[in-house]
Amino acid sequence: MTDIPRRAVSRTAKLAALPLGFAGRTVLGMGKRVTGIASDVISAEIQQRTAEQLFSVLGQLKGGAMKFGQALSVFEAALPEEIAAPYRQALTKLQEAAPPLPAASVHKVLAEQLGPQWRDRFTEFDDSPAAAASIGQVHRAVWRDPSGGTRNVAVKIQYPGAGEALLADLKQLSRLGGMFRAIQPGLDVKPLLTELRERITEELDYELEAESQRAFAAAYADDPEIFIPEVVSAAPRVLVTEWVEGTPLAEIIREGSEEQRDQAGRLMATLHLSAPPRAGLLHADPHPGNFRLLPDGRLGVIDFGAVARMPEGTPEPIGRLAGLALRGEAEAVMAGLREEGFVSQSEEIDAQAVLDFVRPMLDPVAEEEFRFTRAWLRAEATRLASPRSPAYQLSRHLNLPPSYLLIHRVTLGSIGVLCQLEAKAPYRAILERWLPGFAPAS
Structure with missing residues (x-):
């Protein structure tokens, strides 16, 4: 029996127990409501306990649970501070460990994939992993080139049995939508899980x-x-690449200087926007574990298991509609959204209301410079996810065309x-250089 399947029963039991604990906390909340404790206090307590159990279990798992935890962790900046703060460290660990x-299992995989004389390809090989992630772990070594x-x-x-573990975990996690809504009302994890499931085959190769x-x-x-x-x-299950020395x-x-943070952010945005026109590809896994800030100031990228193939580059309507919105051209924005399938041709929606819905999302490119903050993201998440918000009500009349789903998800992850x-x-200057059709107001 392989290493991952040997623990499949235990892992599945942990995942299956999550909804039970959530149900118990919900009952606790109902009991406290009877006693007259304020509903917002109850809600916060349930959210905090749910988050604690959820992140604790995800942090112990490989396979799909950890893959999902990594994907979710880039959104922790949108969580309310009283929930996010105690678990920020646990979430970050999902990205690195x-x-x-x-x-012995490592050596077996190397022999199967590189041949029984695999050691002859290295002058040194460290058996202790330098990093571990959802479907594999990384070892530092010294490669012997044919030239000498x-x-x-x-x-x-790659972990033995990783594919089976991914599928099993994602099937279990798809049942936990109610838990995530308890942590962040309005958060729908199903599209994220669906996309992760669709990309498993590619990431395993x-x-x-x-x-x-x-x-x-x-x-x-x-x-x-x-x-x-x-x-x-x-x-198929072993990949050898140049070692990248840098700060994750x-x-x-956690502890970088303002200069490092700004540099990393600028380069992340540059990579995200420049890759489709330059490489015909979009890096589709923007969690911090996949990036390093090198000593010379460059951004090192170390994982390409999840990419989107975009041979035509970024769709031109994205940049064009963003520019129209910044210039306040409501009718033109509405016409473009209808043409791309974001709004039904038969749906009667006020064009100015749609512009008011879209415009705050473009604040980061409305001025020459912008500082992304957790507070800004939480405010946007509240505006878009609160059932009482006009933006939430309007969003129910908008569609996300399938062709834009991955771009949307990666952009949100990068913003996170x-x-x-x-x-x-x-x-804004980065968009002007790399996003086709983008022409903001002067």
Whole structure:
């Protein structure tokens, strides 16, 4: 039996217990309501206890639970501070750490993927993982080049049974929508889970990841701001790449200087917007564990398991409609949204109301510089998610076309990281350079 399936029963039991604990806390809340305790106090208490159990369980798991926890963790900046603060550290751990695979299991995978003489390919190999994530872990090693030279490399090794674990965990997590709404009302995790499920096959194929990484490396070769490590060797479940020495973004979020935060934020935005036109690809996994700030100031990108193929670059209507909204052209914005499928052709909606809905989202590019903050993101989340908000009521009449789902999710994830960094940068100039059709008011 492989390492992951051996623990499948235990993992499934932990996940299955989450809704039971949530139900108990809901009953507790109902009991306190009878005694006359204020409803907002009860709600906060239920939210905090639910968050504590949820993040605790996710933090113990590999597979889909940890993958989902990583995806969710970039949104922690949108959570109310009284909930987010106690668990920020636990969420960040999801981005950098997991229980390690035993050395004997690591060696078995390497022998299967690189051949029984795999040790001859390295002059050194550290059995202790340098990092671990949802479907694999990374070991530091020294690669022996055919020319006789050596170089420091990162060896990513996929957990045995990772695919089965991912599918099983995501199936369990799809039943927990009520819990996440308790933590953040209006949060719908189903689209996120659906997308994660659809991308499992791609992320499990390290040879496909190597192909994507090579495309990124070619597009950003000798770039002064973005560094993509070279692929050294690839097999279906083992990927060897150049080692990247730098400060993880998770560490910068915790204790970085303002200069580091601003630099990281500017480069994250540059990567997000420039990759589709330059590489025909979008990096689709914007959590801090995938990025390093290098000593020379460049942004190092170390994971390409999740990418979106965009051979035509970013759709032009995104930039064009953003520019129209900044210029206050309500009727033109409405016409464009109808054309792209965001608004039904038959739906009667006030154009100015739609512009009022969209315009606050564009504050980061309305001025020459903008500082993303947790407070800004929480205010936007409240505006869009509160059932009493006009924006919430209007959103029920809007659609998200399938062709825009991934772009939307990655953009939200990137904004979440920028708010964690609280990064200030000239985001409008970055859009003007890389987003086709974007022409804000002068």
